[in-house]
Amino acid sequence: MKIVKGQLNFIVLLHVSEIWIHKHMYVAGKTGRSVQILFPLSSLKLTTWQRQLRDHQASMIREGFLDDQFIQLQKLQDESTPDFVIEVITMFFDDSENLLNNMKRALEQSPVDFRQLDAHVHQYKGSSASVGAARVKNVCASFRNFCDTQNLEGCVRCLQQLQHEYSLLKNNLQHLFRLQQQIQAAGGSIPTIE
Amino acid sequence: MEMQLTVTCFSFSHFYCLLCHHLVSFLHPTPTHPPNHIKGLASLVDCSYVKEEESAKVVQSITMESCNCIEPQWPADELLMKYQYISDFFIALAYFSIPLELIYFVKKSAVFPYRWVLVQFGAFIVLCGATHLINLWTFTMHTRTVAIVMTTAKVLTAVVSCATALMLVHIIPDLLSVKTRELFLKNKAAELDREMGLIRTQEETGRHVRMLTHEIRSTLDRHTILKTTLVELGRTLGLEECALWMPTRTGLELQLSYTLRQHNPVGYTVPIHHPVINQVFSSNRAVKISPNCPVARLRPHSGKFLPGEVVAVRVPLLHLSNFQIYDWPEVSTRNYALMVLMLPSDSARQWHVHELELVEVVADQVAVALSHAAILEESMRARDMLMEQNIALDLARREAETAIRARNDFLAVMNHEMRTPMHAIIALSSLLQETELTAEQRLMVETILKSSNLLATLINDVLDLSRLEDGSLQLEESTFNLHSVFKEVLNLIKPIASVKKLSLTLQIAADLPVYAIGDEKRLTQTILNVVGNAVKFSKEGNVSITAFVAKPESFKDARIPDFLPVPSDGHFYLQVQVKDSGAGINPQDIPKLFTKFAQNQTLATRNAAGSGLGLAICKRFVNLMEGQIWIESEGTGKGCTVTFMVKLGIPDRPNESKLPYAPKVQGNHVSKNFAGLKVLVMDDNGVSRTVTKGLLMHLGCDVTTVSSSEECLRVVSLEHKVVFMDVCTGLDGYELAVRIHEKFTKRLDRPLIVALTGNTNKVTKENCMRVGMNGLVLKPVSVDKMRGVLSELLERRVLFETI
Numbered sequence: 001m002k003i004v005k006g007q008l009n010f011i012v013l014l015h016v017s018e019i020w021i022h023k024h025m026y027v028a029g030k031t032g033r034s035v036q037i038l039f040p041l042s043s044l045k046l047t048t049w050q051r052q053l054r055d056h057q058a059s060m061i062r063e064g065f066l067d068d069q070f071i072q073l074q075k076l077q078d079e080s081t082p083d084f085v086i087e088v089i090t091m092f093f094d095d096s097e098n099l100l101n102n103m104k105r106a107l108e109q110s111p112v113d114f115r116q117l118d119a120h121v122h123q124y125k126g127s128s129a130s131v132g133a134a135r136v137k138n139v140c141a142s143f144r145n146f147c148d149t150q151n152l153e154g155c156v157r158c159l160q161q162l163q164h165e166y167s168l169l170k171n172n173l174q175h176l177f178r179l180q181q182q183i184q185a186a187g188g189s190i191p192t193i194e
Numbered sequence: 195m196e197m198q199l200t201v202t203c204f205s206f207s208h209f210y211c212l213l214c215h216h217l218v219s220f221l222h223p224t225p226t227h228p229p230n231h232i233k234g235l236a237s238l239v240d241c242s243y244v245k246e247e248e249s250a251k252v253v254q255s256i257t258m259e260s261c262n263c264i265e266p267q268w269p270a271d272e273l274l275m276k277y278q279y280i281s282d283f284f285i286a287l288a289y290f291s292i293p294l295e296l297i298y299f300v301k302k303s304a305v306f307p308y309r310w311v312l313v314q315f316g317a318f319i320v321l322c323g324a325t326h327l328i329n330l331w332t333f334t335m336h337t338r339t340v341a342i343v344m345t346t347a348k349v350l351t352a353v354v355s356c357a358t359a360l361m362l363v364h365i366i367p368d369l370l371s372v373k374t375r376e377l378f379l380k381n382k383a384a385e386l387d388r389e390m391g392l393i394r395t396q397e398e399t400g401r402h403v404r405m406l407t408h409e410i411r412s413t414l415d416r417h418t419i420l421k422t423t424l425v426e427l428g429r430t431l432g433l434e435e436c437a438l439w440m441p442t443r444t445g446l447e448l449q450l451s452y453t454l455r456q457h458n459p460v461g462y463t464v465p466i467h468h469p470v471i472n473q474v475f476s477s478n479r480a481v482k483i484s485p486n487c488p489v490a491r492l493r494p495h496s497g498k499f500l501p502g503e504v505v506a507v508r509v510p511l512l513h514l515s516n517f518q519i520y521d522w523p524e525v526s527t528r529n530y531a532l533m534v535l536m537l538p539s540d541s542a543r544q545w546h547v548h549e550l551e552l553v554e555v556v557a558d559q560v561a562v563a564l565s566h567a568a569i570l571e572e573s574m575r576a577r578d579m580l581m582e583q584n585i586a587l588d589l590a591r592r593e594a595e596t597a598i599r600a601r602n603d604f605l606a607v608m609n610h611e612m613r614t615p616m617h618a619i620i621a622l623s624s625l626l627q628e629t630e631l632t633a634e635q636r637l638m639v640e641t642i643l644k645s646s647n648l649l650a651t652l653i654n655d656v657l658d659l660s661r662l663e664d665g666s667l668q669l670e671e672s673t674f675n676l677h678s679v680f681k682e683v684l685n686l687i688k689p690i691a692s693v694k695k696l697s698l699t700l701q702i703a704a705d706l707p708v709y710a711i712g713d714e715k716r717l718t719q720t721i722l723n724v725v726g727n728a729v730k731f732s733k734e735g736n737v738s739i740t741a742f743v744a745k746p747e748s749f750k751d752a753r754i755p756d757f758l759p760v761p762s763d764g765h766f767y768l769q770v771q772v773k774d775s776g777a778g779i780n781p782q783d784i785p786k787l788f789t790k791f792a793q794n795q796t797l798a799t800r801n802a803a804g805s806g807l808g809l810a811i812c813k814r815f816v817n818l819m820e821g822q823i824w825i826e827s828e829g830t831g832k833g834c835t836v837t838f839m840v841k842l843g844i845p846d847r848p849n850e851s852k853l854p855y856a857p858k859v860q861g862n863h864v865s866k867n868f869a870g871l872k873v874l875v876m877d878d879n880g881v882s883r884t885v886t887k888g889l890l891m892h893l894g895c896d897v898t899t900v901s902s903s904e905e906c907l908r909v910v911s912l913e914h915k916v917v918f919m920d921v922c923t924g925l926d927g928y929e930l931a932v933r934i935h936e937k938f939t940k941r942l943d944r945p946l947i948v949a950l951t952g953n954t955n956k957v958t959k960e961n962c963m964r965v966g967m968n969g970l971v972l973k974p975v976s977v978d979k980m981r982g983v984l985s986e987l988l989e990r991r992v993l994f995e996t997i
Contacts, residue, residue: 069974073885076892076977084888092881126920127881129952129974 053179069132118147289323321351402430434538480507502537512565674714703742711843728774735775744769775833877920
């Protein structure tokens, strides 16, 4: 994320206020976050990023891009599997692209093999449910209905919707991961969502 | 012989006549008429003095030589001349025929040593014949040639006959001797024939003996042997009666046991010390005895004349003990039986030597056969006895086993039955003690409590001991704190000791391991018992307990000579010594101490109650622990020391005990019991598969993933405890479940099959249950949920989430 020049002062101000808040919070005994006070500036950045990450994740959940399953995934990540979530999500992305292509091709055929299409959609539904991609999952559900009723128009519309949702999700997740990588590179830890 | 005689007579008469004739003619050279009667006598014989006349005439005529014809000397008397003519003719004939006959017959006979003589004789006779023949021509006018021939013949005859006469002088003695030899040979031949007959008889007898022996030895049955002997002997020797007398058990009499003719011998007995019997017994030969002897008087005398001769022979009855290794059966102590054989009466038969020999041989054979039979009988009897003994022993063993089992059952039942009331009594009386009681009541309750405690101890001891004796008691092996055992014992005994004002000291060696492997409970029991005894039997003073590791030097203790414990890796010997300053024990009583129920205290100390089982139990525990226990005391009033050694194991690491297998700790999550739990995840969706795998790995499971049913079937094994299968994709999952069931039918440890599905309809659940799945879990699954699922599955082996 590019830091616009105009924002710099604001950020500095924010950081200072953050430190003050943190000091209090620390005294109050709240745990859960480790704050490095080695380099004041980088620590400010770190906390900002961490907050950003948290907010982002919360918003994704709020907006329905992700659900509880994603949190569960994050819970599975520990010292022995530090990149578990990224691996799974990457796999999901590949899988999605595959499946979406298949669906597109299936719909381009004539006559449309709805059963085949349904199978793809079912697969995609399962994958998305596994990673906690809620919106994608929902679209898949309605997609399946259209397949059952052999509603070609509905299917086409659903595919478009799927593609849309998928790209949104992908962007959001990639943003999330970048934030995470930044934080990790700076030596911080990923804040866990309770 | 007669023929020879006639021939000889004939020859002699002939020669005599000839001799006479020639003599006459010699004495009367002038021819005169020969007396006719001489001629008539010599009609059979050839010869005539006419020959002499002829020769005289011939000589005369030669001298006269008037004419070539010669005239007879006298006028021919017709009749006389005729007679002479005929006689001469016949004489010639006879003379010619005799040699022919001789030749013919000699040729016929094979052996005739004097052929030369024959030739000579033949020549002589032929010439005589020729002479007589030629004489036929001289009765009438004959020529000079005839006279010459006649003369020649006569001359030759003379020569040959003289030669023959001379030769006969040699020949005749030989011939006579031949005759004598012939006679001699005849006699010899007759003798040989006789002997041959004898030998044949003997050989027959020998054959009989062999056959008899064979018969006797072919059976091992006593009766058969004896019967056969008698029968065969009777047959071979043609006996009238044959009997066997056996000695009775007392050995003082002979009893008639077997006879040939009588089938049921009435039990005659004859005293054994009869002189005849003694005589027979003292020699091993068959002895002729008188028919009037009591043993020979077997049947009423049926014949008119003398009864047949009787022979008796001894039959030794051999026992196994008679056959020493180095010499043949001793003659000394022996039983004999008597065999009596009687020839038929009125037969005038006598016992021959070979028959007696046969009898002796048979007797010996019978003895051997009998001994064989006896040995066989004995061995059969022994075998029967052994079998009976076996049966009896078997029965006894079974009875003993039943008894033991009964006792064990009894104990097992009684164990519980006895302890329950005891427990009740003890518990209630101790409770009673807590309540308000008068002093008298309190005393009573205390007594009750004490007695019931004692009884409980006694019951425990008895039950323990019986188990110990059975060998059914087995020591437990566990790691325990050795030091604390001693401390515990000390704590238990301290109150009692302090009441008795005894000081109690405990010394634990520094090198004694803190932890050891062994039976803690029983070791404690032993130490407690020993220390308890020490305290019990000491009225004052101190009791000291020392515990240390037994050193090899102390092993060679003279007091326990046969005990040589060998310390090995992983084991050490704990030695505990408990010294007390009490009453002491008489050294002679020490062995009795360890026996059950033996008490040897004086009455004064008797009130210290004890069943007497304690030390016995201790000893057995100590022995079970491969150790030894012994008591030393210098005497009454000088206290005693009890020492025991037991073998204990050294644990590998002091603090390691058999803790349950600690699970792996993953991250900062403590997985409950899922460490290493092998699970199989089947899901065709890569993403879900990865997620589920991560989830289970997070919980500590060992996860294998497969993406298809076939792969699942290939990979699934009994090692996998749970199989998570995604059944979102059609009916594959259900069929897979069925196939997995088939693969591991009837195995209790087959993997649990759990369906993971996002479907929330009842149909799915029913389907899952129908195919025999062990569980159904709805996706999405959280970590906690999965944890709960796994625990429930492993506990109850089924989990069906409510849909």
